[in-house]
Amino acid sequence: MIPEMGHFALIIAFVLALLLAVVPAWGAWRRNVYAMALAPRLAIGQLVFVAISFTCLAVAFLQDDFSVAVVASNSNSLLPAIYKFSAVWGNHEGSLLLWSLILCLWTSAVAVFSPQLPLLVLSRVLSVMGAVAVGFLSFSLLTSNPFARLLPSIPPDGNDLNPLLQDPGLIIHPPLLYMGYVGFSVAFAFAIAALLGGRLDASWARWSRPWTNVAWAFLTLGIMLGSWWAYYELGWGGWWFWDPVENASFMPWLAGTALVHSLAVTEKRGLFKSWTVLLAIFAFSLSLLGTFLVRSGVLTSVHAFATDPARGMFILVFLAIVVGGSLVLYALRAPAVSSRVSFSWVSRESLLLFNNVVFLVATLTVLFGTLFPLFVDALGMGKYSVGPPYFNAVFVPLMALLAPVMAFGPVSRWKRDSTQRWKAELLVPGIVAVVCAITLPLVHADYNIWVALAVLLSAWLVCGLARDVWFRMGGSAGFPRGLRRLTPSYWGMVLAHLGFAACIVGVVATSQYSIEHDLKMSPGETDVVAGYEFRFLEVAQVRGPNYLADEARFEVTRNGELVAMLAPQKRRYLASGSVMTEAAIDPGVFRDLFVAMGEPIGEGGAWAIRLHYKPMVRWMWVGSIFMALGAFATVMDKRYRRQRSSATSTAHGTEYAR
Amino acid sequence: MHPVRKQRLYLVLFIVIFSSAAIGLIAYAMRGNINLFYPPTDVAQGKAPVGQPIRVGGMVVEGSVQRADDSLETRFEVTDFEASVPVVYVGILPDLFDEGQGAVASGKLDENGVLQASEVLAKHDENYMPPEVMDALEQSGFDHKGVKQ
Numbered sequence: 001m002i003p004e005m006g007h008f009a010l011i012i013a014f015v016l017a018l019l020l021a022v023v024p025a026w027g028a029w030r031r032n033v034y035a036m037a038l039a040p041r042l043a044i045g046q047l048v049f050v051a052i053s054f055t056c057l058a059v060a061f062l063q064d065d066f067s068v069a070v071v072a073s074n075s076n077s078l079l080p081a082i083y084k085f086s087a088v089w090g091n092h093e094g095s096l097l098l099w100s101l102i103l104c105l106w107t108s109a110v111a112v113f114s115p116q117l118p119l120l121v122l123s124r125v126l127s128v129m130g131a132v133a134v135g136f137l138s139f140s141l142l143t144s145n146p147f148a149r150l151l152p153s154i155p156p157d158g159n160d161l162n163p164l165l166q167d168p169g170l171i172i173h174p175p176l177l178y179m180g181y182v183g184f185s186v187a188f189a190f191a192i193a194a195l196l197g198g199r200l201d202a203s204w205a206r207w208s209r210p211w212t213n214v215a216w217a218f219l220t221l222g223i224m225l226g227s228w229w230a231y232y233e234l235g236w237g238g239w240w241f242w243d244p245v246e247n248a249s250f251m252p253w254l255a256g257t258a259l260v261h262s263l264a265v266t267e268k269r270g271l272f273k274s275w276t277v278l279l280a281i282f283a284f285s286l287s288l289l290g291t292f293l294v295r296s297g298v299l300t301s302v303h304a305f306a307t308d309p310a311r312g313m314f315i316l317v318f319l320a321i322v323v324g325g326s327l328v329l330y331a332l333r334a335p336a337v338s339s340r341v342s343f344s345w346v347s348r349e350s351l352l353l354f355n356n357v358v359f360l361v362a363t364l365t366v367l368f369g370t371l372f373p374l375f376v377d378a379l380g381m382g383k384y385s386v387g388p389p390y391f392n393a394v395f396v397p398l399m400a401l402l403a404p405v406m407a408f409g410p411v412s413r414w415k416r417d418s419t420q421r422w423k424a425e426l427l428v429p430g431i432v433a434v435v436c437a438i439t440l441p442l443v444h445a446d447y448n449i450w451v452a453l454a455v456l457l458s459a460w461l462v463c464g465l466a467r468d469v470w471f472r473m474g475g476s477a478g479f480p481r482g483l484r485r486l487t488p489s490y491w492g493m494v495l496a497h498l499g500f501a502a503c504i505v506g507v508v509a510t511s512q513y514s515i516e517h518d519l520k521m522s523p524g525e526t527d528v529v530a531g532y533e534f535r536f537l538e539v540a541q542v543r544g545p546n547y548l549a550d551e552a553r554f555e556v557t558r559n560g561e562l563v564a565m566l567a568p569q570k571r572r573y574l575a576s577g578s579v580m581t582e583a584a585i586d587p588g589v590f591r592d593l594f595v596a597m598g599e600p601i602g603e604g605g606a607w608a609i610r611l612h613y614k615p616m617v618r619w620m621w622v623g624s625i626f627m628a629l630g631a632f633a634t635v636m637d638k639r640y641r642r643q644r645s646s647a648t649s650t651a652h653g654t655e656y657a658r
Numbered sequence: 659m660h661p662v663r664k665q666r667l668y669l670v671l672f673i674v675i676f677s678s679a680a681i682g683l684i685a686y687a688m689r690g691n692i693n694l695f696y697p698p699t700d701v702a703q704g705k706a707p708v709g710q711p712i713r714v715g716g717m718v719v720e721g722s723v724q725r726a727d728d729s730l731e732t733r734f735e736v737t738d739f740e741a742s743v744p745v746v747y748v749g750i751l752p753d754l755f756d757e758g759q760g761a762v763a764s765g766k767l768d769e770n771g772v773l774q775a776s777e778v779l780a781k782h783d784e785n786y787m788p789p790e791v792m793d794a795l796e797q798s799g800f801d802h803k804g805v806k807q
Contacts, residue, residue, distance in 0.1 A: 235753070236750070342665065345665070345668070353669075357672075357673065357676055361676065361677065361680045364680075365680060365683070365684055368684060372692075373692075382694045382695065383694065383695035383713075383790055383793070384692045384693065384694050384695070385692065385693055385695070385713060385764075386688075386692045387692070387693070389687070390687040390688060390692065391687075393683065393686065393687035394680070394683050394684055394687050397683060398680075518730055518749050518750055519730065520728065520729060520730060578753070578754065579753045579754070580753055581753055596750075598730070598750035598751065599725075599750070599751065601725060601726075601727065601730070602725075602727040602728075608730050608750050610750055
């Protein structure tokens with residue numbers, strides 16, 4: 001009964017989305033205020049019904065209703081309740097429903113938090129988002145109905161959730177990632193609405209900017225969680241594989257980063273308008289492409305749930321409509337919104353332009369590497385795979401090019417600046433950075449030129465930022481008052497840039513200094529990694545809620561002092577019989593110690609053991625959290641709230657409509 | 659020249675130079691960093707290059723997995739049921755690697771026709787099969803249990 005209710009609610013939501021896509025758009029065209037005013041209500045109605053539908057599916061999972069096909073193939077009565085809940089999106093159908101739910105959340109958020117927005121713009125924006133919802137809800141209903149029943153032969157128990165997905169990180173990773181992915185639909189909808197209205201101005205950028213920043217922040221957190229999960233759950237200590245599915249989430253992030261920066265120029269200076277619109281379309285198209293890559297099963301990956309050509313075809317057609325349609329609209333309308341403001345070459349505008357070019361090129365190179373195997377395969381020229389060496393070779397130099405220029409950004413001025421001023425501002429930070437680069441890597445035993453370079457770049461960033469903060473609050477004289485004068489969006493920028501600096505150091509230090517021993521060990525044996533003595537004590541049998549495990553116990557000492565007790569496991573899940581490695585990690589600010597088990601070797605109780613020493617691996621995740629917090633902070637800025645409290649929206653709206 | 663035009667010219671020049679640098683970088687990175695998949699039949703017929711990075715995949719032959727007693731070396735064979743290719747891998751195998759299951763190994767062929775693998779990928783869950791393996795089997799005309807279709 002409950003699954004049928006969910007199915008029915010999903011159909012109602014689809015009808016509402018269809019209405020939302022058509023009625024307010026028609027109203028905006030005919031200037032019909034009543035039709036336009038329907039938009040927020042339809043948006044909320046759509047959210048309510050998708051939420052009901054999602055709840056029904058969650059209930060089916062929690063109640064072990066194995067007559068529902070999705071539940072039967074992705075859950076099990078032994079599964080802990082929290083994983084039964086997260087299993088809702090641990091499969092193709094459910095994750096698509098989550099996609100739709102989050103899209104409806106964003107749509108309603110725009111409807112609720114935009115009283116300052118002219119009704120005409122609001123109705124166009126919501127209409128565009130409604131159209132996207134139509135696409136996804138019909139995809140759900142037509143090709144991947146989550147409520148399909150297995151009648152009359154109901155299985156006695158379910159197949160179990162893939163053990164890899166039975167993990168706390170996986171409870172929040174997909175929702176966060178989707179919040180980011182789908183959040184770019186808001187920026188996209190604002191861009192399309194602006195193209196439809198033919199008015200791209202600073203106020204458009206101001207409306208769209210907070211949404212874009214929030215979406216970007218969620219995407220950052222989502223990607224970071226995915227990387228962290230891969231590190232401790234996949235059992236081989238890697239944190240980024242340039243796997244096509246990772247790239248699928250990384251490409252919208254790169255394009256989104258460009259978008260966040262070019263929106264700043266558009267808001268502050270009214271420049272780069274057409275470019276910003278194009279980036280908004282590009283970022284959302286890449287989100288859709290990511291969904292296509294992940295969900296169509298064209299890729300070999302943990303994320304590829306099912307292979308069904310019909311599904312792949314549907315998303316491909318949808319993608320073609322969205323990208324093709326918006327590019328045609330862009331071609332027709334963009335020339336009308338070009339700008340006439342100029343800027344000097346030595347200015348913040350050109351620095352941000354540089355940022356945009358770097359991120360765009362980075363996006364395109366990743367896109368090329370990701371799609372190349374698919375194209376070649378489609379042409380029947382063989383099955384290639386493009387590995388991490390390619391991506392590292394193109395991506396790392398690009399980022400190394402970006403960082404030196406990045407420090408100039410905060411200290412630079414809009415419109416016209418002078419290189420003398422830059423020199424005066426950044427001479428001291430530059431010297432400090434060089435000193436750091438020479439001394440800091442000495443802390444580690446062997447001096448590594450790449451780490452020195454990374455320290456140079458990030459110290460340059462950090463010192464430049466420190467200099468700028470100091471300058472802006474008026475030196476030591478204005479200490480408490482000056483600090484308060486700085487806006488949240490400024491602090492957000494500082495935080496995000498500091499996060500980037502932390503990422504650089506973390507990534508390079510881990511890549512250069514990591515020590516990995518894969519070896520055969522018997523209980524009682526010892527191995528030394530980077531001065532840490534790993535003693536293999538014993539192997540014990542352990543029982544979990546839905547698995548049996550061999551647990552290896554390790555004692556880690558350094559210079560005779562106990563550092564940590566580590567107990568990695570090799571689990572056999574009862575329902576599916578699948579085997580899973582559970583690594584044990586001793587985390588630290590400056591180093592992680594990582595132990596994972598392979599398979600038993602020979603008769604003597606020996607095991608294949610993986611011992612890792614990973615310096616500063618956490619810095620990139622902490623850096624990513626900083627970036628996300630920075631992006632969230634910008635939304636607190638007064639200038640976005642001020643517009644909210646001002647403006648009697650309808651009067652303003654009708655004026656805008658003329 | 660008009661300053662706006664001059665600015666535009668510089669912009670175009672900058673983009674051209676930057677993107678050609680990027681394309682050069684890509685071309686450089688693509689050399690030797692991509693590898694092609696070969697079904698075991700092709701390897702057996704000598705169609706696969708020796709000493710270059712390639713991938714070979716198929717079903718792991720039942721009873722072919724031999725683990726060394728004193729190291730992490732593992733030997734096994736992958737097959738598409740027409741021909742099979744011996745693989746040597748030193749390291750820890752993925753959890754879902756097993757006899758009678760699909761696997762893809764990447765590495766280099768040595769002169770004896772043995773694939774010296776640097777990485778072995780297995781399927782990710784019970785119902786999933788690497789697409790390359792599926793295709794290789796389709797070409798040889800067998801299903802994953804070795805029954806002729």
